[in-house]
Amino acid sequence: MKNYILLSLIGLMLTACSKSVNKSPDLIIHNATVYTVDADRSVHEAIAISDGVISSIGENADLLGAKGEHTQVIDAKGAFVIPGLIEGHGHFSGLGQSLMNLNFLKSKSWDEIVAMVAERVKHTEKGEWIIGRGWHQEKWSETPHDHIHGYPRHFDLSKIAPDNPVMLTHASGHGLIANKLAMDVAGITVETANPIGGEIVRDDQGNAIGVFEERAQEIIRNAYNYYLKDQSDEQKIKEWHDGVALAQKECLENGITSFQDAGARFHEVDRYREMAQTGKFDIRLWSMLRHSSKDMDGNVSKYRTIDEGDGYFTCRAIKTEVDGALGSFGAWLLEPYDDKENFVGQNTTEISEVEKIAEIALRNDMQLCVHAIGDRANREVLDIMEKSYGETDKKDLRWRIEHSQHLHPDDIPRFGSLGVIASMQGIHCTSDAPFVEKRLGRQRAKEGAYPWRAIVDSGGVVTNGTDAPVEDVSAIESYYATVTRKRIDNGFEFFPENSLTRDEALYSYTMANAYAAKEEQDKGSLEVGKYGDITILSKNWIECSEEAILDTKILYTIVGGEVKYQNETE
Numbered sequence: 001m002k003n004y005i006l007l008s009l010i011g012l013m014l015t016a017c018s019k020s021v022n023k024s025p026d027l028i029i030h031n032a033t034v035y036t037v038d039a040d041r042s043v044h045e046a047i048a049i050s051d052g053v054i055s056s057i058g059e060n061a062d063l064l065g066a067k068g069e070h071t072q073v074i075d076a077k078g079a080f081v082i083p084g085l086i087e088g089h090g091h092f093s094g095l096g097q098s099l100m101n102l103n104f105l106k107s108k109s110w111d112e113i114v115a116m117v118a119e120r121v122k123h124t125e126k127g128e129w130i131i132g133r134g135w136h137q138e139k140w141s142e143t144p145h146d147h148i149h150g151y152p153r154h155f156d157l158s159k160i161a162p163d164n165p166v167m168l169t170h171a172s173g174h175g176l177i178a179n180k181l182a183m184d185v186a187g188i189t190v191e192t193a194n195p196i197g198g199e200i201v202r203d204d205q206g207n208a209i210g211v212f213e214e215r216a217q218e219i220i221r222n223a224y225n226y227y228l229k230d231q232s233d234e235q236k237i238k239e240w241h242d243g244v245a246l247a248q249k250e251c252l253e254n255g256i257t258s259f260q261d262a263g264a265r266f267h268e269v270d271r272y273r274e275m276a277q278t279g280k281f282d283i284r285l286w287s288m289l290r291h292s293s294k295d296m297d298g299n300v301s302k303y304r305t306i307d308e309g310d311g312y313f314t315c316r317a318i319k320t321e322v323d324g325a326l327g328s329f330g331a332w333l334l335e336p337y338d339d340k341e342n343f344v345g346q347n348t349t350e351i352s353e354v355e356k357i358a359e360i361a362l363r364n365d366m367q368l369c370v371h372a373i374g375d376r377a378n379r380e381v382l383d384i385m386e387k388s389y390g391e392t393d394k395k396d397l398r399w400r401i402e403h404s405q406h407l408h409p410d411d412i413p414r415f416g417s418l419g420v421i422a423s424m425q426g427i428h429c430t431s432d433a434p435f436v437e438k439r440l441g442r443q444r445a446k447e448g449a450y451p452w453r454a455i456v457d458s459g460g461v462v463t464n465g466t467d468a469p470v471e472d473v474s475a476i477e478s479y480y481a482t483v484t485r486k487r488i489d490n491g492f493e494f495f496p497e498n499s500l501t502r503d504e505a506l507y508s509y510t511m512a513n514a515y516a517a518k519e520e521q522d523k524g525s526l527e528v529g530k531y532g533d534i535t536i537l538s539k540n541w542i543e544c545s546e547e548a549i550l551d552t553k554i555l556y557t558i559v560g561g562e563v564k565y566q567n568e569t570e
């Protein structure tokens with residue numbers, strides 16, 4: 001017995017010693033305002049990280065006292081230290097691709113876009129496709145001289161690129177414009193019928209004007225994919241990896257430490273897994289699997305992945321969509337559009353198919369994430385989710401409606417009461433503001449457009465993000481939009497009574513996003529034991545003036561305790 005006690009004592013001493021040997025942290029950030037986003041919203045001066053996780057938080061003197069020979073020390077000079085920002089809904093490989101192609105997010109007119117394509121034509125061989133993304137007819141300073149319903153016709157593009165098929169995707173991703181050669185290659189004629197769930201926009205004579213909405217895009221995309229067929233597999237894989245590398249860099253420069261990817265194919269999940277296993281990720285990725293019910297049935301369990309490569313890749317959700325976007329008249333509404341007579345939008349995936357996917361999600365313990373923009377789309381999805389929740393004794397499903405953008409007032413409290421997460425994007429509100437009232441009329445816009453205040457007040461969880469590459473991946477403008485609902489260019493305010501407070505908005509970008517991915521035990525707040533994922537901002541987002549938010553610089557992006565980005569100009 002004595003020996004046993006003695007051995008135990010020696011054991012205890014040994015553990016104590018070995019702990020003190022390892023005690024000095026790998027990284028200490030001091031002289032900071034550490035806004036933890038923990039339950040008490042505690043604020044501290046310093047934070048330390050050991051072996052990739054947060055080891056202590058507290059006062060400067062205490063933490064610096066533990067500094068060792070190999071500890072990296074960052075003097076934050078009073079900067080604002082927050083949990084690493086989580087992009088709550090974006091398209092990761094799509095962001096990568098958009099960084100390699102023409103990007104029109106900042107373009108102010110159709111002429112500007114045509115000029116950018118003309119420039120690209122000079123450096124492109126005949127026959128090669130020219131790809132771009134990000135145009136939005138409602139966001140230009142002037143309407144194109146030659147237009148139909150505000151959409152440009154293809155003639156300018158066809159003139160400057162007679163020998164290159166051109167395909168330019170709408171900012172929303174729910175439409176595209178093609179030039180004549182692209183349409184010829186795709187076999188478009190006056191006789192080509194609209195596919196179900198899509199529209200080929202035509203002039204009075206029935207000629208395609210170049211714009212393809214929703215499912216009609218596939219006709220042009222298929223032609224492009226056919227062209228890509230000649231690319232070798234190595235070429236394709238290399239291009240994909242080049243894009244993903246650019247996407248990671250873009251995220252780090254914008255303070256994003258985790259990214260929720262709204263739709264990955266089987267082969268992409270395979271590639272992400274391999275990247276995680278071989279340490280190729282600089283940020284953490286959480287992907288939703290996206291396939292038809294037919295393709296997924298029996299396959300999902302093979303792709304379900306949790307915390308691969310020490311928490312760098314997870315695929316535990318399935319994505320589908322029931323409608324399109326408001327800008328391209330794709331949002332599925334309960335009542336017709338105010339600016340398109342008798343038209344209620346597009347139901348892009350049959351409800352019976354969504355139900356099948358819900359069943360697959362339930363059976364495989366995957367979260368279900370359904371894109372729904374219009375009030376009809378949201379109601380249909382809430383109904384499906386309510387039914388599924390009722391049919392299972394699994395609690396904690398945390399199913400999500402991606403965008404939850406336009407809601408009937410009756411449906412707003414259902415998010416809280418059912419426990420369905422409203423996966424929203426602050427920036428979409430101010431970005432779309434110029435045309436929302438036009439499409440929906442004042443009443444619907446006031447009562448149910450981007451109603452994040454009302455969802456939170458009725459007990460729902462609201463997340464945040466940018467839908468990149470639909471919008472720029474920067475959280476700064478999205479955060480500003482969330483707390484002001486004010487446009488940056490002209491100060492136009494979109495029903496500011498639906499704003500979130502500074503703290504709620506920061507929560508939406510950190511803890512709420514972590515919760516929406518079932519990752520709140522590892523991320524979303526700065527607490528001992530969680531990942532050392534940290535973003536350092538030049539402005540205090542809780543206390544600075546509204547305008548100062550827009551001057552924010554990302555100073556550091558730290559993932560797993562490693563500095564992955566440092567702003568050299570500051």
Ligand SMILES: [Zn+2]
Binds near residue numbers: 089090262467
């Ligand atoms: Zn999206």
